[in-house]
Amino acid sequence: MPWSIINLGVLFLAFGLLAGICPCNREQPRFARRELADDALYWFSAIFYADLGGLFLKAAAQTLAPTHSAGLLAAIAAGYGWASHAPLLVQAILILLALDFIQYWLHRLFHGRALWPFHAIHHSAEQVDWTTAYRFHPVNFILYNTGAVTLVKLAGFSPLAFVIIGPFNLVASALVHANLDWTFGPFRYLLASPVFHRWHHVRDPSVRNRNFAPTFPILDVIFGTFYMPKGILPRDYGVEGVPPHFLGQLAYPFVVYAERLGLAPATKAARAAA
Ligand SMILES: [Zn+2]
Numbered sequence: 424m425p426w427s428i429i430n431l432g433v434l435f436l437a438f439g440l441l442a443g444i445c446p447c448n449r450e451q452p453r454f455a456r457r458e459l460a461d462d463a464l465y466w467f468s469a470i471f472y473a474d475l476g477g478l479f480l481k482a483a484a485q486t487l488a489p490t491h492s493a494g495l496l497a498a499i500a501a502g503y504g505w506a507s508h509a510p511l512l513v514q515a516i517l518i519l520l521a522l523d524f525i526q527y528w529l530h531r532l533f534h535g536r537a538l539w540p541f542h543a544i545h546h547s548a549e550q551v552d553w554t555t556a557y558r559f560h561p562v563n564f565i566l567y568n569t570g571a572v573t574l575v576k577l578a579g580f581s582p583l584a585f586v587i588i589g590p591f592n593l594v595a596s597a598l599v600h601a602n603l604d605w606t607f608g609p610f611r612y613l614l615a616s617p618v619f620h621r622w623h624h625v626r627d628p629s630v631r632n633r634n635f636a637p638t639f640p641i642l643d644v645i646f647g648t649f650y651m652p653k654g655i656l657p658r659d660y661g662v663e664g665v666p667p668h669f670l671g672q673l674a675y676p677f678v679v680y681a682e683r684l685g686l687a688p689a690t691k692a693a694r695a696a697a
């Protein structure tokens with residue numbers, strides 16, 4: 424835990440200073456953004472959701488193969504087969520590619536009407552910066568993150584390879600949300616940049632439904648969802664109807680579903696999430 428706090432402190436200083444030098448949206452505050460306390464709660468709660476993957480695996484193994492579950496779980500935990508014997512760097516790249524492919528399609532699914540009320544929370548920040556990177560409803564986080572990582576673990580990769588990609592994913596998620604005007608120039612198709620992902624957060628739904636890849640924008644190019652107009656920077660972020668604070672946001676999707684089912688009178692929330 425102390426290391427996590429030190430890492431967060433380093434990110435806070437680094438992205439705050441960089442936002443003063445090359446901001447994407449100069450009008451945004453560099454350090455003390457409103458809703459910062461709510462986003463801090465999302466960061467710390469994400470640590471607990473990530474631990475649920477082991478419980479999912481245990482429950483699945485005990486249900487599907489009750490007599491062999493202990494051996495299966497031990498093999499998955501230690502790595503097995505060809506995947507665990509490849510060089511660690513190759514394993515890390517394969518894990519990132521597999522995760523990106525799964526998360527690209529999960530992300531598109533969350534932009535559909537059925538799951539949007541959960542994902543709208545991630546899009547609710549009107550001032551997008553690195554601190555909003557983990558603003559996810561637990562249902563969204565557990566399916567999109569814990570679920571996808573657990574699925575990739577089934578392939579048998581070494582646990583060390585996941586240790587390598589952990590810090591990479593943390594910094595990459597923070598970076599793509601950072602208030603920076605970085606496009607990565609000719610590498611814009613190779614790695615997701617702050618400008619690439621900030622376009623995904625704009626209020627206009629015709630633009631918001633683009634740029635789904637977490638790390639490799641080439642997936643958006645292949646599947647026809649890439650959007651990064653040259654010479655223009657994104658602005659005007661957020662969605663209608665989502666409450667501004669943590670507890671209201673946790674309840675928000677259930678309020679929308681209750682309204683859709685006619686169990687509660689339709690409000691602005693349901694209309695915005697329709
Ligand atoms: Zn999204």
Ligand SMILES: [Zn+2]
Nearest residue numbers: 545600620624
């Ligand atoms: Zn985002």
